[in-house]
Structures are given as structure tokens and as C-alpha cells.
Amino acid sequence: MDASSATRLSFLLTLLLLTFIPTPSSCRSLATTVRCNKDDYNALMEIKAALGNPYHLASWVANTDCCDWYDVECDSTTNRIDQLNIFQANITGQIPAAIGDLPYLNTLVFRHITNLTGTIPSTITNLKLLTMVRLSYTNLSGPIPSFLSELTNLDYLDLSFNQFSGSIPSSLSSLPNLTVLHLDRNDLTGEIPESFGNFQQSISLYLSHNNLSGEIPKSLEAVDFVTIDVGRNKLEGDGSMLFKANGSAETIDLSRNQFMFNLSMVEIASNLQYFDISHNKIYGSIPEAITGLNLQYLNVSYNRLCGEIPQGGRVQNFDSYSFFHNKCLCGSPLAAC
Incomplete structure (x- = not known):
């Protein structure tokens, strides 16, 4: 090869190498593809470590973009973690205090994790943007903390299917935006707080399968319930104030308590679909x-009802088991009057 050819070849090789060397601008472009905020990244790594580095969080790999990890979501505008959703995981431990270091969270879920124990960390009160909290189907225990009332943006609070005990914090009624409250399937005792009459908007309230006692507070007469489920407790007295002719109630479940009132006197909302007052007095x-109701479920059995069963609508779609063991009910689907 002559000198001229060697020079040309050297020039071409140099040009080729320069093509593959990243410029400062291309380096900046590469860096901007990592959306994860470093504070969120550090908090998530701390959460993972506190939970014992479970396999369920295997995608949470060090020095990678946390916005791409499983069980979390990043807000497209702020690039901050706004959802932590850990579901059906084989995890043993407690909810890490480090969840309080994710200040942009609006959704927090630990659900169907049977080896999750302990209670709710107080650091949750740092998460002022939370609108949904679902800590259900776990083994969380202890009293329901009253500091949950500090989460004033909450719309949906689900603490069902746990081992929470003690009384219901009256402060929960001060949550101004709450529309769904699940406290069912726990070991709660005491009375329904009188303050629950202070809910300002239509609400679905689930308190079933606990050990609540006493009478329904008269203050609840002022509340517009979409769902009121207090079944399988030890409640007694008059529950008629839960029925409102112009209310929003779609579900009323008073079953398996000791309620005693005159059903003839109640006014029933036209959109009621689920109606269970069985096993009372x-x-x-x-x-x-x-x-006139579009009933999907009806059960008035095991009470002291009398008279002819109303005929028409969807009433006769339900068999005798929905009506039997009453004092003197008659008419289809029971024996003729």
C-alpha cells in the first residue's frame, strides 16, 4: 500500500471512530431517559430492604429506572412515584416506615399479603396527596390509628379482612372527601361513633363481620348512604333511620344482629337492589x-314479620328461604294466606 492510500485509510478509520463516540449532547439525551426521582428511588430501595428483598420485588434493581419497576407508577408530568400497589405477594414483615418518604403518592395498596403483620406506620401521615388507601386481606392488627384522619384527601379507605381490634376512631368522620369506608371483617368492638352522622357526602359504609354492639346512633339519620352494611355484629334497637325514601341506598344489610323495629313504617329508596334484614327481631x-324495586337480593327470614308478602315486581323471583321463619307471613312463595 502506498503512502497516499495509507493516509486515506487512516482518515476513514478516524472518521468511523468519531461517529461512535457519544457527544456531550447525546450523553444528556441518554440521561434524560431515566425518569426516576432519586429521592423516590432511595425510598423504594429502603422499602424493599425492609421487606427482606422479596422475589415479588425482583424488578426493583439497583441503578435502574424505578419508573419502570413492577408495582409502582410514575406521574407523567412530575416523574414522581404516585402509586405503590403491592398485591398478592409472598412477603413477610411489616409495612415499612419508608412509605412516608414517597410524598407524591396518591394510591397506596398492600392487599392479599397474609404474612404482612404489625400496624399502620405513623409516617403515612406524610402522604398528604393520598386519595386511596387499601390495606386489606393481610394480618395487620392493633387499633385503627386515629391519625388516618390527617389524610384529608382520602376518598377511599379500605382496612377490611384484617385483625384490627378496639373501637372505631370517631375522627374518621372528619375526612371531608371520604365516599367509601371499609372496616369490615376485623375484630372491632364498641359502638358505631355518634360522629359518623357528620359525613357530608353520600358514602358507602362497610362494618360487617365485627363485634360491634349498642344501638345505631340517631345521628346517622342525616347521612345519605349508598351502601350501609352492618351485618353480623351485635347491634340492637332501632335501625329504621337507615331507610330513606329519597336516599341513594343501593345496599342495606342489617342481617344477623338484634334489631327491633316496625318494618311497616319504613320508607324505601327506589334504587335499593340488595336488601337483607334476616336474623333480627x-x-x-x-x-x-x-x-317496584329492581331487587338483586332479598332476605327477610328469621324475623317476626306478619301479613301477606307483596305480590309483583321481582319479589316472587326469590324462593321461600328468603321469607321463612317469620311469625305469620303468607302468600307466594310461602303458603297462601
Whole structure:
């Protein structure tokens, strides 16, 4: 090869190498593809370590973009972690205090994790943007902390299927935006707080399968319930104030308590679909208004009802088991009057 050819070849090789050397601008472009905020990254790594580095969080790999990790979501505008959703995981331990270091969270979920124990860390009160908290189907225990009332943006709070005990914090009624409250399937005792009459908006309230006792507070007469489920407790007295002719109630479940009131006197909302007052001491007759309802479930068995079962609508779609063991009910689907 002559000198001229060697020079040309050297020039071409140099040009080729320069093509593959990243410029400062291309380095900046590469860096901007990592969306994860370093504070969020550090908090998530601390959460993973506190939970014992479980396999469920295997995608949480050091020095990678946490916005791409499983169980988390990044806000597209701020690039901050706004959702932590850990579901059906084989995890043993407690909810790490480091969750309080994710200040942009609006959704926090630990669900179907049977080896998750302990209680709710107080650092959750740092998360002022939370609108949904679902800590359910775990083995969390102890009293429900009253500091949850500091999460004033909460719309949905689900603490069901746990081992929470003690009384219901009256402060929960001060949550101004709450529309769904699940406290069912725990070991809660005491009475339903009188303060629950202070809910300002329509609400779905689930308190079933606990050991609540006493009477329904009269203050609840002012509340517009979409769902009121207090079944399988030890409640007694008058529950008639939960029925409102112009209310939003789609579900009323008072079953398996010791309620005693005259069913003939209640006014039933037209959109009621699920109606269970079974296993109480309720007397009187069944209101004729139930024939105009789009009932999906009906059970008035094991009470002290009398009179003819209203005929029409969807009422006769339900068999005798929905009506039997009453004092003197008659008519289809029971024996003729």
C-alpha cells in the first residue's frame, strides 16, 4: 500500500471512530431517559430492604429506572412515584416506615399479603396527596390509628379482612372527601361513633363481620348512604333511620344482629337492589313499595314479620328461604294466606 492510500485509510478509520463516540449532547439525551426521582428511588430501595428483598420485588434493581419497576407508577408530568400497589405477594414483615418518604403518592395498596403483620406506620401521615388507601386481606392488627384522619384527601379507605381490634376512631368522620369506608371483617368492638352522622357526602359504609354492639346512633339519620352494611355484629334497637325514601341506598344489610323495629313504617329508596334484614327481631309487614324495586337480593327470614308478602315486581323471583321463619307471613312463595 502506498503512502497516499495509507493516509486515506487512516482518515476513514478516524472518521468511523468519531461517529461512535457519544457527544456531550447525546450523553444528556441518554440521561434524560431515566425518569426516576432519586429521592423516590432511595425510598423504594429502603422499602424493599425492609421487606427482606422479596422475589415479588425482583424488578426493583439497583441503578435502574424505578419508573419502570413492577408495582409502582410514575406521574407523567412530575416523574414522581404516585402509586405503590403491592398485591398478592409472598412477603413477610411489616409495612415499612419508608412509605412516608414517597410524598407524591396518591394510591397506596398492600392487599392479599397474609404474612404482612404489625400496624399502620405513623409516617403515612406524610402522604398528604393520598386519595386511596387499601390495606386489606393481610394480618395487620392493633387499633385503627386515629391519625388516618390527617389524610384529608382520602376518598377511599379500605382496612377490611384484617385483625384490627378496639373501637372505631370517631375522627374518621372528619375526612371531608371520604365516599367509601371499609372496616369490615376485623375484630372491632364498641359502638358505631355518634360522629359518623357528620359525613357530608353520600358514602358507602362497610362494618360487617365485627363485634360491634349498642344501638345505631340517631345521628346517622342525616347521612345519605349508598351502601350501609352492618351485618353480623351485635347491634340492637332501632335501625329504621337507615331507610330513606329519597336516599341513594343501593345496599342495606342489617342481617344477623338484634334489631327491633316496625318494618311497616319504613320508607324505601327506589334504587335499593340488595336488601337483607334476616336474623333480627324486626316486626310488622313488608312494605308494598318493594314490588317496584329492581331487587338483586332479598332476605327477610328469621324475623317476626306478619301479613301477606307483596305480590309483583321481582319479589316472587326469590324462593321461600328468603321469607321463612317469620311469625305469620303468607302468600307466594310461602303458603297462601
